[in-house]
Amino acid sequence: MKIIKIILAGPRGRMGREAVELIQREEHFELVACLDRVNEGKRLSDLDGFPQIDAPIYKDPVKCFQEIEADVLIDLTTPEIGKIHTKLAVEHGIRPVVGTTGFNEEELQELTELADAKKTGVIIAPNFAVGAILMMKFAQMAAKHFQDVEIIELHHDRKLDAPSGTGIKTAEMISKTRTPKQQGHPNEEETIQGARGAETKDGIRIHSVRLPGLVAHQEVIFGGEGQSLTIRHDSYNRASFMSGVKLAVETIMTLDVLVYGLENIIE
Ligand SMILES: NC(=O)C1=CN([C@@H]2O[C@H](COP(=O)(O)OP(=O)(O)OC[C@H]3O[C@@H](n4cnc5c(N)ncnc54)[C@H](O)[C@@H]3O)[C@@H](O)[C@H]2O)C=CC1
Numbered sequence: 001m002k003i004i005k006i007i008l009a010g011p012r013g014r015m016g017r018e019a020v021e022l023i024q025r026e027e028h029f030e031l032v033a034c035l036d037r038v039n040e041g042k043r044l045s046d047l048d049g050f051p052q053i054d055a056p057i058y059k060d061p062v063k064c065f066q067e068i069e070a071d072v073l074i075d076l077t078t079p080e081i082g083k084i085h086t087k088l089a090v091e092h093g094i095r096p097v098v099g100t101t102g103f104n105e106e107e108l109q110e111l112t113e114l115a116d117a118k119k120t121g122v123i124i125a126p127n128f129a130v131g132a133i134l135m136m137k138f139a140q141m142a143a144k145h146f147q148d149v150e151i152i153e154l155h156h157d158r159k160l161d162a163p164s165g166t167g168i169k170t171a172e173m174i175s176k177t178r179t180p181k182q183q184g185h186p187n188e189e190e191t192i193q194g195a196r197g198a199e200t201k202d203g204i205r206i207h208s209v210r211l212p213g214l215v216a217h218q219e220v221i222f223g224g225e226g227q228s229l230t231i232r233h234d235s236y237n238r239a240s241f242m243s244g245v246k247l248a249v250e251t252i253m254t255l256d257v258l259v260y261g262l263e264n265i266i267e
């Protein structure tokens with residue numbers, strides 16, 4: 001099997017550390033460099049708690065992408081930095097697998113056009129966990145039968161973006177099958193701002209909970225006459241995301257367009 005050469009952005013983060021282990025575990029993956037906001041000029045093996053992988057660490061993505069021959073960038077950084085890395089990677093012909101969340105519609109559109117122009121695969125995956133993908137698909141199915149729905153996403157309190165990428169993606173998928181409806185009482189008023197959560201352009205409410213002890217969880221609650229349906233997914237650790245990262249890295253080698261969401265590549 002062809003070796004896939006990978007640059008990893010954010011190796012010291014919660015997801016990055018899991019990704020280092022994944023790359024080390026898979027015989028056909030090779031970690032050829034890392035992007036970090038510190039440790040420029042060191043090797044990954046110089047850092048405490050990391051395996052003996054002789055990958056150079058760069059701070060400057062342009063320098064890294066110019067000097068290192070790589071097939072794929074895995075980005076697990078921050079919303080602000082992930083967008084910069086993704087665009088630069090495509091411009092340098094390196095295929096980005098992006099777990100970093102926080103991309104808006106305009107940014108996705110711009111990247112779609114860039115991927116088309118450069119004929120370079122891009123995968124933007126708001127959630128890599130197979131259970132989360134199924135939760136979103138089931139919610140999309142249920143929305144054919146229930147117009148009334150609210151999303152509650154629950155995460156650890158170190159998360160920067162709200163609502164979560166998964167919450168936004170779920171609302172988008174539901175909107176494809178749900179007949180639009182103005183939910184709640186027409187005269188309802190928030191006596192404390194934000195009480196009814198964030199409202200997407202399709203009128204779906206997303207409520208974001210942030211608490212220590214949580215990892216990544218979501219409930220999609222549908223309501224109908226005399227009944228409700230709750231679809232829930234829980235990630236209890238970050239290893240839950242790694243089979244999706246592996247699949248995305250393997251699949252991106254065959255793509256020349258942008259794919260937004262793993263539901264498009266998981267049967
Ligand atoms: N798609 C998915 O399934 C999942 C996505 N995520 C997303 O992945 C991202 C990372 O999540 P965590 O690992 O929990 O965050 P984290 O805060 O633990 O890690 C982020 C890492 O990015 C690094 N970083 C910041 N600026 C940088 C720069 N200029 N260059 C290189 N590295 C830089 C930080 O030093 C840190 O090590 C978030 O956007 C999160 O929402 C998280 C879990 C699952």
Ligand SMILES: O=C(O)C1=N[C@H](C(=O)O)C[C@H](O)C1
Nearest residue numbers: 101126127159164165166216
């Ligand atoms: O920040 C996280 O932790 C997660 N982020 C992603 C999101 O915003 O949906 C995926 C998962 O929920 C974990």
